[in-house]
Each structure stands twice: as C-alpha cells, then as structure tokens.
Amino acid sequence: MKLKIFVTLKPGVLDPQGKAIQHALGSLGFAGVDDVRAGKLIEMQVADETTDAQIDEMCRQLLANTVIENYRVERA
Amino acid sequence: MKLKIFVTLKPGVLDPQGKAIQHALGSLGFAGVDDVRAGKLIEMQVADETTDAQIDEMCRQLLANTVIENYRVERA
Known part of the structure; x- marks a missing residue:
C-alpha cells in the first residue's frame, strides 16, 4: 500500500x-x-496489513512534531 | 486563490x-x-487572476529544481 503523509505547520506557528x-x-x-507555508510530503510503501493506528504511531513518533505540526495521511 | 504545490524528487534520484x-x-x-521518499509541500495564497503560466514560472524559477525534482500544482 502506498501512503502519502502531508506534514504542515499549525496555524500561528512562525514559518x-x-x-x-x-x-x-x-x-x-x-x-x-x-501567506506562504512550507511543509513536508513523505511518500512510502507499507505492508498492506498496516493498520491506521500503526500509521498514526509512525506520524506521532517520527514524522511530525505534533506540538507545532499537523499531519494528514492519504492512502493510494 | 489557494495553491498547493507538491515538489517530489524524480525517480532514480538518491534520497x-x-x-x-x-x-x-x-x-x-x-x-x-x-521506498520512503521525502518531498516538499508549499501552500500559498495568490491573486485570483494568476495564470497557470505564472504559477509554472514560479515553480521553475524558485520552488522546484527541475533537474532533479517534479512538481504538481493543486488549486483549492
């Protein structure tokens, strides 16, 4: 399964x-x-049986700093 | 008009x-x-009368290095 993870700064955070x-x-x-905002786009291939909870954990533990960033996951 | 510009490394370029x-x-x-690939997501507000050609120019001149990167524009 292909994932696209969009990481953007939260509104109000200086960029x-x-x-x-x-x-x-x-x-x-x-x-x-x-109002230009720079964010990150991370694309990856994960095993088909990867759960939403696991993807969420990846984002929280590594890919996004949830203090200042939001993330959105798109499956393709 | 709000734009989202996705800048990704071309296939084959080391990441x-x-x-x-x-x-x-x-x-x-x-x-x-x-197969994790890291790219950029740039969000911005532009004047409604901005043409596609102008947006393309922005990407080519500044936002993407078209030698090694592809870009995709999404209007919102």
Whole structure:
C-alpha cells in the first residue's frame, strides 16, 4: 500500500522558510503572493496489513512534531 | 486563490532524507516500510487572476529544481 503523509505547520506557528519563499517570489516579480507555508510530503510503501493506528504511531513518533505540526495521511 | 504545490524528487534520484526516515521507522519497530521518499509541500495564497503560466514560472524559477525534482500544482 502506498501512503502519502502531508506534514504542515499549525496555524500561528512562525514559518521562516515560508516567509523566505514569499520574499523571493516577490523579488522575482510575482505579485500578490501571500501567506506562504512550507511543509513536508513523505511518500512510502507499507505492508498492506498496516493498520491506521500503526500509521498514526509512525506520524506521532517520527514524522511530525505534533506540538507545532499537523499531519494528514492519504492512502493510494 | 489557494495553491498547493507538491515538489517530489524524480525517480532514480538518491534520497538520503527518505533513507534516514526509512531506517528510523525500522529502528522504531515499524516493519514493512519501504521506498520512503521525502518531498516538499508549499501552500500559498495568490491573486485570483494568476495564470497557470505564472504559477509554472514560479515553480521553475524558485520552488522546484527541475533537474532533479517534479512538481504538481493543486488549486483549492
């Protein structure tokens, strides 16, 4: 089974990487870009019998810092 | 208009970050995890009149390194 895990910063958490991207896009002449947030996308292959609880544990233990990040799992 | 831009390494490009994640998941006792690839997710707000060509330019000029990375744009 293929998984896509999207890890994004929680609203309100400062995102210097996003700010840098926003600034750089402005410098390149792209106007109207706002509220840029940088997150992570992790794709992986797991055994078909992997349970939702196990996937959740992976995210909580390693892939996302749940103090400042949200995660969303998509199965494909 | 809200955009989500997914930047992923092209197949065949070595992904040390993905390998590190895969190894760490194995160490934590999650078996059967394979082919982990780490990518980026960039969310942003752009003006409604932004054209597809402009978004493409943003990706090519700044957000993705098209030599080694693919990108996909999702409008929301």
